[in-house]
Structure formats: structure tokens, C-alpha cells
Amino acid sequence: MPKDPDHAPIAGPRHVAIIMDGNGRWAQARGRPRLFGHHAGARRVREVVEACPDLGIKYLTIFAFSTENWKRTQVEVAGLMSLFRRYIAKEARALDSRNVRVRFIGDRVRLDAKLTGLMDQLETLTAENDGVELTIALNYGARDEVARAIRRLAEDVEAGSLRSDEVDETTLTRYLDTHVLPDPDLVIRTSGEARISNFLLWQSAYAEYEFIDTLWPDFTAAELETLCRSYGARDRRFGAVKV
Template sequence: MPRDPDTPIHCGPRHVAIIMDGNGRWAQARGRPRLYGHHAGARRVREVVEACPGLGVKYLTIFAFSTENWKRTQVEVAGLMSLFRRYIIKETRALAERGVRVRFIGDRLRLDAKLIDLMDQLEEHTKTNDSVHLTIALNYGGRDEVARATRRLAQDVAAGKLAPLDVDEQTLPRYLDTHVLPDPDLVIRTSGEARISNFLLWQSAYSEYEFIDTLWPDFTAAELARLCHSFGARDRRYGAVRA
């Protein structure tokens, strides 16, 4: 759902997307296994979600597990899947009580049935909430998302539901996992890496980026506030020139 550049917006970002990087390095710096850092990072999510309403952030999208993360060790992947299941079970009530609506994006086919069931239950349990829209990217990759969207679009063309000449840059977003969400205004990547790692490739075409050195388990609501306030000073022209 791209934003109309002529529409006035809140001076801060309405939609913040975060690449939560640095959990493993944070743990290793403390002589602990990488999974220790992932658990610390999961706890940090709660603080960030709770900070959003006060900052005017209506939408928060977090990158939890990428399509490339399957390349990690079997122990780490299994630990992460267990962490996701535990997070959903533990946080469902708190998320619902805070008025948070949760959605998941990504390809669910490779995930285990128990995790998929928990994801479905959390989405259903929070579907009427509107304080913050929390989107969790799980087994998500931007290229994979575009490929899956293009496949569905091609099926509609083949079925005669869509004319080839009607396909334009406004058409494809309707087939993306994020079709009900506005594009992110601000994308933050923690841990000092300066790359987007296949995250929201289509949606972030005009997003502002912040690459910060803080490792994700050390990221605070105060730092989020600083980045949101900094965003408000940026001149977003969407390719145009101010008169």
C-alpha cells in the first residue's frame, strides 16, 4: 500500500521496520551461546512495541527469520523455532491487552505445523486490535515474496481475471504479503552492518534508512525515539523537487 506523496503525514514515521541484527555477537561477547542473544533480543521486542504509541508509530515490522537463515547450524535453527513458539505462547495475552494487532509475513510452508497453528491463533486473537500493528517477518525474503506475488499475479492473468496490459507498479503490491500495510517510512538496521539483507525490497523503495552500531539486545526505546525524531527533520521529496 504505497503512500501518496501529496498526502500530509505525521512528522515522525508512521511505519517503522527493523532488521534486528547482532543477537549472536552480543551473546558471544559475553561468552554465551548465540541462542542466549536471541532470547535477549526477543525480550527487547516488548519494550520497542510498548514505545510505539507514544512516538506516533502505528505500524512496526520486525525481521525475525529470513529465508537465508536456514543456512545456520541445525542447533541454532531449532533453537530459534522453539523461541518463536515460546514467544507467541508467552506474549499473546500481553499483546492483546495492549491493543496490538499481530500479523506474520513470509512463506509458512517450511515451518512446522505447531508453529503455524500458534501464528494463526495469535493473528485471530488480535485481529480487532488497532493500537499498534506489529508485523513479524518469519521465513521471509524480499525476493521470495516478489516471486510468490508474481506467481499469483500470473495465475490471475492466465485465468482471465487480470489483463496483461493492466499490470503496472500499482498492481503487484496487491499480491505482496504486506498488501494491507503502508510502506515503511523508516527502516532501522542494528549492529553496524550497512545492508538491507533482502528485507522489504519493493516496499522500501522510498524509505529512509538508519544503520546504527547498537546490537539489537542493547537497543532501547530511547534510541528508537531519537531515530524517530531525527526522521522528522528529513526532507522526503519522492523524486520531486520542492518549489
């Protein structure tokens, strides 16, 4: 997105997380199969990533596929997995050239070897980049993440490398998939649904939320800027009261 010198600087969020919803409905409204909408949604990601630096967004986390999405039809799931493989292979060099660092969160066990191999390659390729940090939640569910974290924590307690009286909020956070990331400041959900769908439950305890009607394939950098400016105007007290 080009810089506009007439726009005032945005005191906006550093970490934006997005539930990219509405791909299927967008396609069906055009008489096309749901996967057509998912392909359109994947193309939209590029515009949003490119807009982040000018908006002061250092961290962008997107919800690509949830642990519950396996309940969809085999055709749609297989199509999504193919889309993820194609997206990573196609966008890898472009992301690297834009100095974007890419990470994936979620449980990789159920994903196929070719996909996880591409994920590993992309993370390695961009590991030294210090621009926007793009985190892609793939086969991710917040309850699953917390359960996996607690399991690893319990194993360390059992092994004697961690004492039970050392376990607190900070300790558990170190075991989460997002342990290297700050908590999100702003969570956006597109498509008019007003629920959080098991996304970053622990991390979003003090995030601001925006539920918007726009379907994800129609979401633009301009709309992201509007939401960031709205965030910048909010009074965030984190439980305290100003005196």
C-alpha cells in the first residue's frame, strides 16, 4: 500500500491476528465452488502482508486451518491442503524478498509430509528476516495448543527439570506455540460472525476485537488501516482505572 503523506501516523497495533472467514460464502454468492473462494482468500493474504509495514504492524497472525476444519468434506479438506502446498511453494521467494519472517503454529502430526516439509523450508528460508513476522496457524486450535503445552510442562515436572511450585502464567506461556511472539493487540474476524472459534484464547485475554461484515476475499488494506486507526483511538486500561 503506498504511503500517504497526508495521513497522520497510526498509533495502532503492533500485533494483529485475523480469523479469515467467509471464503466459502464469497464463492457461493458467485455460483462457484467453495474452493474458488479459498483461492481468492489466499491471494488476499499478500495484500494484507504488504500493507503491514506502513501501518506499523510488526506481527501478523492468520488463522488458515483449524483443528475443527477436518470435519468439512473430504473434497474441501483435500483442496485446502493442496492450496497450502501451492501457496507456500509459490509465495516463498516473494515473502523472503520482502524481508518477511514466516512461522507456523499448530499440531503438524496430522499434516502430510510434503506439506510439513514445505513449511520447514519456508521457516528456514526466512529465519534471518527482520521485517514483518507472519505466523500462519495451520491445524491449530487454542484448546489443543494449551493441552499440548500442559502435557509438555507435566513431562518436565515429572522428569525433574521443572518444579511444580515454579508453574505460573509465565511458565505456561513458554510452552505455547506462540512463546516467541507478543500477545495480539487486535483480533479481526471477517464475514459477520461474532465468535472467536478457538483461536488464540490464552494470548487474546486483553486483545481488542473487531467483528466486521466484509468477507475475507473482499478485505482490503484500506479496511485494515481503518481498523488500526480505530484501535489507536481506544482507551486500553488492562483492568486498571485512571485517576
